[in-house]
Amino acid sequence: QVTLRESGPALVKPTQTLTLTCTFSGFSLNTGGMCVSWVRQPPGKALEWLALIDWDDDKYYSTSLKTRLTISKDTSKNQVVLTMTNMDPVDTATYYCARRVSESLDYWGQGTLVTVSS
Amino acid sequence: QTVVTQEPSLTVSPGGTVTLTCASSTGAVTSGYYPNWFQQKPGQAPRALIYSTSNKHSWTPARFSGSLLGGKAALTLSGVQPEDEAEYYCLLYYDGAWVFGGGTKLTVL
Numbered sequence: 001q002v003t004l005r006e007s008g009p010a011l012v013k014p015t016q017t018l019t020l021t022c023t024f025s026g027f028s029l030n031t032g033g034m035c036v037s038w039v040r041q042p043p044g045k046a047l048e049w050l051a052l053i054d055w056d057d058d059k060y061y062s063t064s065l066k067t068r069l070t071i072s073k074d075t076s077k078n079q080v081v082l083t084m085t086n087m088d089p090v091d092t093a094t095y096y097c098a099r100r101v102s103e104s105l106d107y108w109g110q111g112t113l114v115t116v117s118s
Numbered sequence: 119q120t121v122v123t124q125e126p127s128l129t130v131s132p133g134g135t136v137t138l139t140c141a142s143s144t145g146a147v148t149s150g151y152y153p154n155w156f157q158q159k160p161g162q163a164p165r166a167l168i169y170s171t172s173n174k175h176s177w178t179p180a181r182f183s184g185s186l187l188g189g190k191a192a193l194t195l196s197g198v199q200p201e202d203e204a205e206y207y208c209l210l211y212y213d214g215a216w217v218f219g220g221g222t223k224l225t226v227l
Binding site for chain 1: 119120152154156158163164165166169170173175207209211214215216217218219220221
């Protein structure tokens with residue numbers, strides 16, 4: 001049974017760095033073809049793809065946000081971490097992690113709402 | 119900046135058929151874009167429906183199908199049910215990165 005769960009602060013201040021953790025079970029990021037991706041959704045708006053890390057530790061980022069994002073993994077803990085620097089109120093969103101396998105984002109976490117406000 | 123475009127909203131009658139489309143600002147959508155489709159209901163996480171143009175997940179109802187149509191990715195719902203009312207998003211692959219469409223709000227009326 002595949003599950004993913006996002007965790008992190010609910011509130012961050014402008015200019016701070018956000019660190020989010022995706023803890024997963026039911027699969028291993030040591031397995032060829034397995035990847036974990038991050039996606040966000042501002043309130044009332046569309047989904048936005050952010051980043052992906054694969055089993056081989058290759059990393060891919062959204063073109064528009066790549067200078068602010070870092071994705072990493074800890075396979076021993078079954079975790080993927082996303083950091084986003086220089087947070088702004090427009091970054092207020094629900095942040096999701098999802099498993100990617102066979103060119104599909106098949107399983108998703110429930111998401112965590114992050115509000116950026118002073 | 120690559121833009122993926124979907125119809126903002128569509129309305130369909132129960133039992134009817136509707137096709138949602140997904141276009142790329144870079145040109146025709148092909149299988150190499152690995153089109154994915156997701157359904158999202160209010161307050162819920164997205165649910166995967168279709169991947170790699172037309173492949174269904176084990177949980178995808180048979181009335182949902184994916185294809186390429188006129189240079190776009192397409193999601194067709196046949197025999198629409200009231201519970202299909204939701205927001206639908208497509209996702210396309212661009213050389214290492216992925217881009218979501220703006221979503222289509224499907225109303226069943």
